[in-house]
Amino acid sequence: MFGDLFEEDYSSVSNDHYGKGKKLKTKALEPPAPREFTNLSGIRNQGGTCYLNSLLQTLHFTPEFREALFSLGPEELGSLEDKDKPDAKVRIIPLQLQRLFAQLLLLDQEAASTADLTDSFGWTSDEEMRQHDVQELNRILFSALETSLVGTSGHDLINRLYHGTIVNQIVCKECKNVSEKQEDFLDLTVAVRNVSGLEDALWNMYVEEEVFDYDNLYHCGTCDRLVKAAKSAKLRKLPPFLTFSLLRFNFDFVKCERYKETSCYTFPLRINLKPFCEQSELDDLEYMYDLFSVIIHKGGCYGGHYHVYIKDVDHLGNWQFQEDKSNPDVNLEDLQNEEEIDDPLLILKAVLLQEESNLIPVDQLGQKLLKKIGISWNKKYRKQYGPLRKFLQLHSQIFLLSSDESTVSLLKDSSLQAESDIRRNDQQLLKTLTSEPPGLNDRPSCPHWFDINDSKVQPIKEKDIEQQFQGKESAYMLFYRKSQLQRPPEARANPRYRVPCHLLNEMDAANIELQIQRAECDSTNNNFELRLHLGPHYHFFNGALHPVVSQTESMWDLTFDKRKTLGDLRQSIFQLLEFWEGDMVLSVAKFVPAGLHVYQTLDGDHLTLCEIEIADGEDIFVWNGVEVGGIQIPAGSDCEPLLLNVLHPATSSEEEQCQQLIDSPYVFPSNAEIGSVFTACAIPDGVILVNSAESVGEESWTTIPKEDLKKTFREQGLRNGSSILIQNSNDGDSLLTKRGKWITSVNEVDWLQVKNLCQLDSGEEQVKISATVNTVVFDIRIKAIKELKLMKELVPDNYTLKEAELKMGSSLGLCPGKAPTSSQLFLFFAVGSDVQPGTEMEIIVEETISVRDVRNFTLDGWGLWVFGMGSSGNLC
Numbered sequence: 001m002f003g004d005l006f007e008e009d010y011s012s013v014s015n016d017h018y019g020k021g022k023k024l025k026t027k028a029l030e031p032p033a034p035r036e037f038t039n040l041s042g043i044r045n046q047g048g049t050c051y052l053n054s055l056l057q058t059l060h061f062t063p064e065f066r067e068a069l070f071s072l073g074p075e076e077l078g079s080l081e082d083k084d085k086p087d088a089k090v091r092i093i094p095l096q097l098q099r100l101f102a103q104l105l106l107l108d109q110e111a112a113s114t115a116d117l118t119d120s121f122g123w124t125s126d127e128e129m130r131q132h133d134v135q136e137l138n139r140i141l142f143s144a145l146e147t148s149l150v151g152t153s154g155h156d157l158i159n160r161l162y163h164g165t166i167v168n169q170i171v172c173k174e175c176k177n178v179s180e181k182q183e184d185f186l187d188l189t190v191a192v193r194n195v196s197g198l199e200d201a202l203w204n205m206y207v208e209e210e211v212f213d214y215d216n217l218y219h220c221g222t223c224d225r226l227v228k229a230a231k232s233a234k235l236r237k238l239p240p241f242l243t244f245s246l247l248r249f250n251f252d253f254v255k256c257e258r259y260k261e262t263s264c265y266t267f268p269l270r271i272n273l274k275p276f277c278e279q280s281e282l283d284d285l286e287y288m289y290d291l292f293s294v295i296i297h298k299g300g301c302y303g304g305h306y307h308v309y310i311k312d313v314d315h316l317g318n319w320q321f322q323e324d325k326s327n328p329d330v331n332l333e334d335l336q337n338e339e340e341i342d343d344p345l346l347i348l349k350a351v352l353l354q355e356e357s358n359l360i361p362v363d364q365l366g367q368k369l370l371k372k373i374g375i376s377w378n379k380k381y382r383k384q385y386g387p388l389r390k391f392l393q394l395h396s397q398i399f400l401l402s403s404d405e406s407t408v409s410l411l412k413d414s415s416l417q418a419e420s421d422i423r424r425n426d427q428q429l430l431k432t433l434t435s436e437p438p439g440l441n442d443r444p445s446c447p448h449w450f451d452i453n454d455s456k457v458q459p460i461k462e463k464d465i466e467q468q469f470q471g472k473e474s475a476y477m478l479f480y481r482k483s484q485l486q487r488p489p490e491a492r493a494n495p496r497y498r499v500p501c502h503l504l505n506e507m508d509a510a511n512i513e514l515q516i517q518r519a520e521c522d523s524t525n526n527n528f529e530l531r532l533h534l535g536p537h538y539h540f541f542n543g544a545l546h547p548v549v550s551q552t553e554s555m556w557d558l559t560f561d562k563r564k565t566l567g568d569l570r571q572s573i574f575q576l577l578e579f580w581e582g583d584m585v586l587s588v589a590k591f592v593p594a595g596l597h598v599y600q601t602l603d604g605d606h607l608t609l610c611e612i613e614i615a616d617g618e619d620i621f622v623w624n625g626v627e628v629g630g631i632q633i634p635a636g637s638d639c640e641p642l643l644l645n646v647l648h649p650a651t652s653s654e655e656e657q658c659q660q661l662i663d664s665p666y667v668f669p670s671n672a673e674i675g676s677v678f679t680a681c682a683i684p685d686g687v688i689l690v691n692s693a694e695s696v697g698e699e700s701w702t703t704i705p706k707e708d709l710k711k712t713f714r715e716q717g718l719r720n721g722s723s724i725l726i727q728n729s730n731d732g733d734s735l736l737t738k739r740g741k742w743i744t745s746v747n748e749v750d751w752l753q754v755k756n757l758c759q760l761d762s763g764e765e766q767v768k769i770s771a772t773v774n775t776v777v778f779d780i781r782i783k784a785i786k787e788l789k790l791m792k793e794l795v796p797d798n799y800t801l802k803e804a805e806l807k808m809g810s811s812l813g814l815c816p817g818k819a820p821t822s823s824q825l826f827l828f829f830a831v832g833s834d835v836q837p838g839t840e841m842e843i844i845v846e847e848t849i850s851v852r853d854v855r856n857f858t859l860d861g862w863g864l865w866v867f868g869m870g871s872s873g874n875l876c
Helices: 015-019 050-060 063-070 092-106 115-121 125-129 134-148 157-162 198-206 322-326 332-336 344-353 362-373 388-394 412-434 462-468 501-526 566-576 676-680 735-739 777-788 851-862
Strands: 164-172 178-185 188-191 210-212 218-220 225-227 229-237 241-247 249-252 257-260 270-272 288-300 303-311 359-361 399-401 407-410 449-453 456-460 473-482 527-534 538-541 544-547 555-561 585-592 595-601 618-623 641-651 657-669 687-691 723-727 751-756 766-770 811-814 824-830 840-846
Touching (some): 050 063, 063 092, 092 115, 092 134, 092 501, 134 473, 157 241, 303 462, 344 359, 359 362, 362 388, 456 462, 462 473, 544 595, 595 618, 751 777
Parallel strands (some): 188 241, 751 811
Antiparallel strands (some): 164 229, 241 473, 359 407, 449 456, 585 618, 751 766, 824 840
């Protein structure tokens, strides 16, 4: 079946030989997971290699095989680093087995990889995906290993550990001549069909005689004629390790098809082979063997899955059950004697007697049982007694179920009897716990068994092996070790025992590298970025927070572990901000069109950042929780600032309304009343119409009734970018009607309004100049000079409107004098309040000038005494 899968050329190894037909193996993005609570490593399945994994784990948990392989040093096997060198003698298979066993012993990973080992076999990706028979693999792997070790001190490794002999004898009934033939074996194949178990099969093979008589006579060479004779077989030489291959698969000649024998087939934990041996004069201990591995096949004759039950002879693993970990009151001694102390009737009675009125819901009864004995009903009793509810029904003489079977209680007669039973059994329980478990007196400790299923390793109890006697999931290979084989005390719980120094160093270095990789991966997966906005670097202006200087200086990036607590974050920020004094409040903030707005305040210093749902890239505002720059800060989603476009009629110097609309941006808290628009625009009264940002067309405008002016902007459904129109309540005709068409999209406006701010005698104060987004500012200026009849030459500007970031419909002003140079700033400022700015004025300054000098220059030149700076460079 395997063909030449193990054809290793150990005298010369080339890349082509081991790379041909291989699939591309990509490096994993994350390091392998560490070992689980058993502290044992599984083996990853490459696609169809569960049979190989089960056999390798059996060899690994055969300490004598593992240590014999470890005893072969580089001077005999060569080195893997030299495998590509010409004429290098490198024995790949034993070297890769050594390395795999070292990884299984020492490398802190959930599962090891067999990729390098199967490469040494010369397997292609097709072979890794194809499942084979584990019994045949066992024989061929041993043969390949023997071939690979020829010429080394380990040339007889397989023979020393696994080789045995059988003698077949035919005895002539006439002359008593004995004709015998000796056979070698590495494993024994035993029948399953029509046999009750292993001992029964061995009896048929090595005790029963086959008689030649009547029509089936034997030709005796000594008598030189056909005679009666008896044929028998005996075990002549027993190896230290005995392997039995069970013939589970047979062929039905009637149906002409293969089938799997799933009938019950028992095998003992300890077997005495004395009745089956040729020499029986030795002490019985010489013939005693203990079971230490069971390879199990699950499925049918055309496919399935392999896993293995293994006894941990050296106690390398942590043999502890999950229910034991969760319930420390239940110890291993209790579990070993559960058959004597855990009668379900007794336990259920005890649980019900502890309840008032002896009544409890059936669902809670199962939970109480788990709490009392540490094991659930399904795990301990279901297989033997069935579901809990059914068990209660079958014992109606003791338990009383309600009509809907939701509650259960003890019958009155049984309650009294149960109390006396419990007292009597409590005394028996104490005796049982203080006495040694029967059958274990001759053993130093309870055997540690594990179920190794590819990557997963789980502890099991010795009695669980009985579940593999029969069925579609049943024992397929049995491995026994001689009972007299004793392990040295220093090997117990010591995975480094007899591991060569070069492999110890390699595994230690690999573990350090794994720790580094896991730390880096952990950092990548659990660290996230926070943007800290420092309160002292902000000021509150026009309804939102804005940086005093620049966004760069006001915001700090912080990388932090999201598994740490809010208190840890606060402490870290305190350490970063040495200048901070007083209380520190951390609040979630977000950027809105109006600026930075503070939402909820973070509290609960004992909670992790994950628990308070802080997201990656979150904006955190660091402040005292009350005010910024002396101004109390509104916080929360209710008062989130809205940036709205407010349109209202323009007014002349005589305070008469013009037929033109002025579009100005205003910021309002979302919980403010819509009527506050009048105050902000300094308009005593009027009619308000609203239009959402997405709506298009005149019909989308809606008039707000007077009784709804008390409603908030949010209640009216206004969002950032929504438009509000204010009309005079006395104006009978709508300005929208007079214009014929209202253009709601900013991009559709095709003009700019230019004001005359030169304070020169001119017939015009403002004009409209037609333009597009690509019109050059210089052209706008020339046209405005002509329309306003301002003949003085001004410095040209070659910026387009788009480059100058001018919106269509904006107002521009013409002033006499030179334009700012590339090293100067043109600043606007106004005298007024945050809510209602006053008349705008301007000043040209150098970029390098300090804020203090700007203030002094402004105060001296304009007779002002206080001002502040907005985020866009405007002075106010």
